[in-house]
Amino acid sequence: MRTWSTPEVVKLTGVTSRTLRHYDAIGLLQPAATGHGGMRHYREAELLRLQRILLLKRLDLPLGTIAEILEGGLAEAEALKRHLAELREERDRLARLTATVEATIRQLEGDQTMTPETWFDGLDAAKHAEWEAEARRRWGDAAVDASDAAVRAMSPEERRAIPTKFDELHRRLAEVREAGEPADSAAAQAVVADHYEFIERLWGTTPTAQAYRGLGALYTDDPAFTATYDAVATGLAAYLREGMDAYADANL
Amino acid sequence: MRTWSTPEVVKLTGVTSRTLRHYDAIGLLQPAATGHGGMRHYREAELLRLQRILLLKRLDLPLGTIAEILEGGLAEAEALKRHLAELREERDRLARLTATVEATIRQLEGDQTMTPETWFDGLDAAKHAEWEAEARRRWGDAAVDASDAAVRAMSPEERRAIPTKFDELHRRLAEVREAGEPADSAAAQAVVADHYEFIERLWGTTPTAQAYRGLGALYTDDPAFTATYDAVATGLAAYLREGMDAYADANL
DNA sequence: GTAGTGGTTGACGCCGCGTCAACCGCAAGT
DNA sequence: ACTTGCGGTTGACGCGGCGTCAACCACTAC
Numbered sequence: 001m002r003t004w005s006t007p008e009v010v011k012l013t014g015v016t017s018r019t020l021r022h023y024d025a026i027g028l029l030q031p032a033a034t035g036h037g038g039m040r041h042y043r044e045a046e047l048l049r050l051q052r053i054l055l056l057k058r059l060d061l062p063l064g065t066i067a068e069i070l071e072g073g074l075a076e077a078e079a080l081k082r083h084l085a086e087l088r089e090e091r092d093r094l095a096r097l098t099a100t101v102e103a104t105i106r107q108l109e110g111d112q113t114m115t116p117e118t119w120f121d122g123l124d125a126a127k128h129a130e131w132e133a134e135a136r137r138r139w140g141d142a143a144v145d146a147s148d149a150a151v152r153a154m155s156p157e158e159r160r161a162i163p164t165k166f167d168e169l170h171r172r173l174a175e176v177r178e179a180g181e182p183a184d185s186a187a188a189q190a191v192v193a194d195h196y197e198f199i200e201r202l203w204g205t206t207p208t209a210q211a212y213r214g215l216g217a218l219y220t221d222d223p224a225f226t227a228t229y230d231a232v233a234t235g236l237a238a239y240l241r242e243g244m245d246a247y248a249d250a251n252l
Numbered sequence: 253m254r255t256w257s258t259p260e261v262v263k264l265t266g267v268t269s270r271t272l273r274h275y276d277a278i279g280l281l282q283p284a285a286t287g288h289g290g291m292r293h294y295r296e297a298e299l300l301r302l303q304r305i306l307l308l309k310r311l312d313l314p315l316g317t318i319a320e321i322l323e324g325g326l327a328e329a330e331a332l333k334r335h336l337a338e339l340r341e342e343r344d345r346l347a348r349l350t351a352t353v354e355a356t357i358r359q360l361e362g363d364q365t366m367t368p369e370t371w372f373d374g375l376d377a378a379k380h381a382e383w384e385a386e387a388r389r390r391w392g393d394a395a396v397d398a399s400d401a402a403v404r405a406m407s408p409e410e411r412r413a414i415p416t417k418f419d420e421l422h423r424r425l426a427e428v429r430e431a432g433e434p435a436d437s438a439a440a441q442a443v444v445a446d447h448y449e450f451i452e453r454l455w456g457t458t459p460t461a462q463a464y465r466g467l468g469a470l471y472t473d474d475p476a477f478t479a480t481y482d483a484v485a486t487g488l489a490a491y492l493r494e495g496m497d498a499y500a501d502a503n504l
Numbered sequence: 505g506t507a508g509t510g511g512t513t514g515a516c517g518c519c520g521c522g523t524c525a526a527c528c529g530c531a532a533g534t
Numbered sequence: 535a536c537t538t539g540c541g542g543t544t545g546a547c548g549c550g551g552c553g554t555c556a557a558c559c560a561c562t563a564c
Contacts, residue, residue, distance in 0.1 A: 007510075012416065014423050014484075017511090022552060037560060038512050044413075051416055059353050063551075077360040084353045091346035098339045101311050101332055108329040164264065164303055171266050231310060258542075269542085274521055289529060290543050315520070 003032065003041040013050060028067050029053060059083065139211055143203065150204025162202070167232075169195050173240060174233040183242035189250070192243040196251075209252035216244035255284065255293040265302060280319050281305060311335065391463055395455065402456025414454070419484075421447050425492060426485040435494035441502070444495040448503075461504035468496035 006017050023029040024040065029050055031040035042050075049070065056066045061083055068074035135143075173191045181187045199215065200206055207215070219225045219237045229237035258269050275281040276292065281302055283292035294302075301322065308318045313335055320326035387395075425443045433439045451467065452458055459467070471477045471489045481489035 005511085011423075012420055014419070016552085018552065018554085021513090026551095036511095039510095040512095047416060048413075051419075055415075059356065060349055077357055080353055080357050080360070084350060084357065087346055087350045087353060091343060091350055094339055094343035094346060097312055098336060098343055101336045101339060104311065105329055105332050105336065108332070163307075164299065167266070167303075168264060268522085270521065270523085273543085278520095288542095291541095292543095 003043050004047065005042075006040050009042055009047070009050070012047070013054065015050070015054070023050075023053070023063075026063065026067075028063055028070075060087065139214065143205070143211070146204045147202060150202060165198055169198065170229065170232045170236065170240075173243070174236055177233065177236065177239050183239050184246035188239075188243050189247060192240070192247045193251075195240075195244070196247060207252075209248040212244055212252060213248050216241035216248075219244075255295050256299065257294075258292050261294055261299070261302070264299070265306065267302070267306070275302075275305070275315075278315065278319075280315055280322075312339065391466065395457070395463070398456045399454060402454060417450055421450065422481065422484045422488065422492075425495070426488055429485065429488065429491050435491050436498035440491075440495050441499060444492075444499045445503075447492075447496070448499060459504075461500040464496055464504060465500050468493035471496075 004012065006020055009015070009020060010017055020029070020040065024031065029046060032043040032046055033041045035041065052070060053063075053066055056069065057063070059080070061069075061079065065074065065079055065083070069076050069079055135147075169191060173188065173195075176185075176187045176191055177183075179187070196207070196212065199212070219229060220241045225237060229240065256264065258272055261267070261272060262269055272281070272292065276283065281298060284295040284298055285293045287293070304322065305318055308321065309315070311332070313321075313331065317326065317331055317335070321328050321331055387399075421443060425440065425447075428437075428439045428443060429435075431439070448459070448464065451464070471481060472493045477489060481492065
């Protein structure tokens with residue numbers, strides 16, 4: 001029954017000696033014996049255990065979970081399933097993120113002139129070009145030009161406050177929703193009323209019921225907007241749209 | 253020119269007070285003034301700066317990079333491009349990882365009987381089912397059954413040593429390659445010779461030149477194998493295949 | 505002797521805060 | 535006048551998985 005010293009294990013497996021000592025320290029992989037000034041000696045059982053550790057580690061499982069599995073306290077398939085769910089979430093998050101970053105870069109490199117819609121939402125600055133075209137289709141050139149003029153008339157400070165204001169509205173709305181209030185409740189409608197007023201200021205005109213509903217639809221239909229709202233709270237876009245529809249029903 | 257206290261900023265932006273103090277500590281966002289027992293007071297300039305910080309943070313930029321951008325020492329587009337490359341890499345890595353984990357789960361839940369190919373490579377245990385079908389197509393039922401028998405005849409210890417042995421071979425090969433040796437050099441061929449011997453033991457028969465070349469082709473053609481080798485060193489699969497071809501030319 | 509090799513054990517650093525713990529100033533209630 | 539409570543402050547530790555010193559020891563070779 002031969003044994004392996006630390007550097008031998010290093011050569012065999014490719015892990016660093018520091019890693020081996022770390023695993024020893026946290027109890028994940030302890031040498032079969034130590035002697036002669038603390039030198040670690042591993043036997044076949046430990047090597048096999050290390051193999052399994054490395055295998056699971058390549059799946060990005062945390063060491064704690066790996067330990068539980070190896071101790072038999074946790075079923076491997078069970079742990080992997082949970083892990084898989086996390087991986088998928090993270091993968092999807094990164095996919096959305098890359099898209100957002102790409103769009104942001106396009107915006108930074110594209111038209112230098114900051115048109116009003118750029119201010120609509122700090123996060124969606126990047127989406128401006130596509131969004132303006134969409135806006136002209138939905139509301140017509142006159143509406144977009146009016147909004148343009150209204151925002152241009154603002155002071156730089158006012159303009160820069162726009163994303164902040166949107167953020168505030170979104171967070172207030174998310175709070176109301178988390179409290180369990182339906183979108184047509186008084187609490188939600190109060191926030192939507194502020195939203196309507198703010199949109200009114202941005203557009204430079206009083207949105208018609210149809211236009212306001214259309215904006216709500218845009219929030220749920222355009223992935224860029226949906227993503228923006230989902231960043232605050234998942235499903236917030238749909239909730240806001242509901243609230244806007246209810247507001248239009250009741251007040252416009 | 254009004255100012256905002258810490259809790260007011262918290263309400264406005266949704267960040268925690270701890271985060272604000274952290275940003276103060278690292279110099280990322282310092283309050284315009286402090287007074288009255290250390291209370292922080294922010295003005296509009298700081299709120300706007302915070303907005304930009306949060307925007308960039310949502311893109312997963314590290315705080316250090318955000319600081320550089322805000323100080324003007326780093327072009328935003330430039331930083332984002334670099335960041336994007338990292339994001340893409342990570343996204344792709346996670347995509348491959350989810351696939352691997354999914355396959356591993358399938359394997360764990362599927363056939364309980366561990367057939368020999370399962371041991372071929374620890375990481376590819378999951379790929380067993382697909383791989384066996386592939387093997388039968390490539391080498392025929394007789395060859396696969398022979399290998400099956402050979403591995404079944406091994407002791408459990410021997411079987412469990414198989415992935416370890418593969419790992420060792422792969423690492424040795426990677427070292428040779430990093431030293432700049434071509435695949436048909438003596439150094440590389442020595443490793444390939446060991447590889448051949450080991451395959452011989454696993455298969456239970458002496459692989460013909462054609463069969464051995466076929467195995468090499470599998471390494472580069474099957475994404476699962478390629479990924480396994482790339483985990484050790486990128487392009488290792490191709491290098492090994494080259495080496496195997498050269499070995500077959502010279503010795504088989 | 506001295507130098508070199510190959511091992512050991514701390515301990516700090518990374519990143520972005522969350523989460524205590526301990527303290528302080530001010531207002532309201534007893 | 536004392537306590538209580540609120541709202542703020544400042545440390546300091548913890549997280550994960552090691553990398554990277556620094557300091558030390560045992561043995562061999564010169």
